[in-house]
Amino acid sequence: MSEPRVKSGANTGTDAATDAGSDGDRAGGAAAVGDEARAAATAATGANDLADTPLVARLFAKLADGEFHSGEVLAADLQVTRSAIWKAAGALRDLGATVNAVRNRGYRLPGTAEPLDAARITELLGVTARPHVARVDAAWTLGSTNTVLMERPYPAVACGEALLAEYQTAGRGRRGRTWVAPPGGSICLSFSWMFAEVPRDLGALGLVIGVCAMEALRDLGVVGIGLKWPNDLLVENRKLGGILIELRAESGGPACVVIGIGLNVALGAALLEQISATGLAPIDLVSAGLKGGRRNEVAAGLISSFVRGLLDFGRAGLKPFVQRWMDVDALRGKPIAVAGADVTTKGIARGIDLDGALLVETPQGLLKFISGDVSVRADI
Numbered sequence: 001m002s003e004p005r006v007k008s009g010a011n012t013g014t015d016a017a018t019d020a021g022s023d024g025d026r027a028g029g030a031a032a033v034g035d036e037a038r039a040a041a042t043a044a045t046g047a048n049d050l051a052d053t054p055l056v057a058r059l060f061a062k063l064a065d066g067e068f069h070s071g072e073v074l075a076a077d078l079q080v081t082r083s084a085i086w087k088a089a090g091a092l093r094d095l096g097a098t099v100n101a102v103r104n105r106g107y108r109l110p111g112t113a114e115p116l117d118a119a120r121i122t123e124l125l126g127v128t129a130r131p132h133v134a135r136v137d138a139a140w141t142l143g144s145t146n147t148v149l150m151e152r153p154y155p156a157v158a159c160g161e162a163l164l165a166e167y168q169t170a171g172r173g174r175r176g177r178t179w180v181a182p183p184g185g186s187i188c189l190s191f192s193w194m195f196a197e198v199p200r201d202l203g204a205l206g207l208v209i210g211v212c213a214m215e216a217l218r219d220l221g222v223v224g225i226g227l228k229w230p231n232d233l234l235v236e237n238r239k240l241g242g243i244l245i246e247l248r249a250e251s252g253g254p255a256c257v258v259i260g261i262g263l264n265v266a267l268g269a270a271l272l273e274q275i276s277a278t279g280l281a282p283i284d285l286v287s288a289g290l291k292g293g294r295r296n297e298v299a300a301g302l303i304s305s306f307v308r309g310l311l312d313f314g315r316a317g318l319k320p321f322v323q324r325w326m327d328v329d330a331l332r333g334k335p336i337a338v339a340g341a342d343v344t345t346k347g348i349a350r351g352i353d354l355d356g357a358l359l360v361e362t363p364q365g366l367l368k369f370i371s372g373d374v375s376v377r378a379d380i
Helices: 035-043 055-063 071-078 082-094 118-124 145-150 202-219 269-276 295-316 319-327
Strands: 007-010 100-102 106-108 133-142 160-168 186-195 225-228 232-235 238-249 255-264 335-339 344-352 358-362 365-369 375-378
Touching: 055 071, 055 082, 055 106, 055 133, 071 082, 071 106, 118 133, 118 160, 118 295, 133 145, 133 295, 145 160, 145 186, 145 238, 145 255, 160 295, 186 295, 202 225, 202 232, 202 238, 202 255, 202 295, 202 319, 255 295, 295 319, 319 344, 335 358, 344 365
Parallel strands: 133 160
Antiparallel strands: 007 133, 100 106, 160 186, 186 255, 225 232, 232 238, 238 255, 335 344, 335 375, 344 358, 358 365
C-alpha cells in the first residue's frame, strides 16, 4: 500500500523516526459514507500549480472560518472555475459536512472546527513529549490512519509518530466496525509507540490511554468525562469517542503499539440527531464545553498526554492508572449486561482489578472479564 500524501510537521529535536494511527469508528459519532460520496470527493479534486492538494480540501480550509464566501471570490482565490467550486461544495456535503449555499452570499461551513495543521500541532506539544515525537503528519484523506502506521517501519524505542486524517474511507474500531466522520467534525488520530519489550500489562493499555485522553481534555476545559470499559469516552452517558489499540511485536523482542483514537468535535445538531436515531447517543466536544473547536490544540494535548502515560506505563505498568480510571468509571455501580461469544452475563459493575479486568457482581459471585473479549451495554 502506498502511503498518502501528508502535510508533515517533523520534530527536528529528536533522532527518533516512525509512526502512529487512528480510526474514525472510535468516535461513535459518525455516519457511514458510501462509494458515491468517495467518488464525488475524487471528482472534485482540482490541479493547482501552487499546491498539490485536492480542491475539496482547499475549499474546506477556506470555509472553515464559518463565514460566507462568494463563489466568485473562492474561484479566484483557488484558481478554478465557479463550476468547480460548486462541485467541490457538493463533494463536501457527500462526505457528511454541512455546507450552506445562499444566493448572493456564497458558501459557508457553519459550526465547523479549524483545519488540522501538523506544524501547529508540533509547536503545541508539551515539553516532556517533544523529544519523544519524531514526526506529526496530517492528511486530507486516507483509508485508515492505524493501517498506515502499522505498515511503516518501527519507531525508535520510547519514541513514536502521530498521524491524523481529516477524513477516512476505511476507519476501523473494535470488532471491525466501520465508521467515518465528516471533515472538520472530528479528530481521527493515531500514535505509534515503541516499547523495548512487550509490557506485562499490555492488555490493559486501552485503559491507560483512556485516562490519558480524559486528562488531556479536562486540561482543555472539558469536564464530566467518564470512561466506559474497555475503550469508550462518555459525557452525560453519550459517546464522545473511542480507542483502538493494535500491536506489532516479535517474540522476545521490541513491541510497537499503534494507538488510534476518534473523538467527535463539532458534528452539529443535525448530524447528532441523525446518529441518535440509529440508537447510538453521541456528543461532541463543542457540546461538552470545548471553546472554538480548537482541534490542533486538542490533538497536541492528546499526543502529549499519551507520551507521558506511555513512559509511566513502560516503567510501572497499569498500577499508577488504576485509581485514576476508577475515579471516572462510567459503569461502576450500574446494572450492566456483558455479551460474550456464547452467553450474556448480567450483574452490577464493580470497577476493575489491578490487571484491568472488568469486575461484575452476579448471583454466582464476582466475575472477571478481560478487555477485548466482551462488549458492555447498559442493562435497561
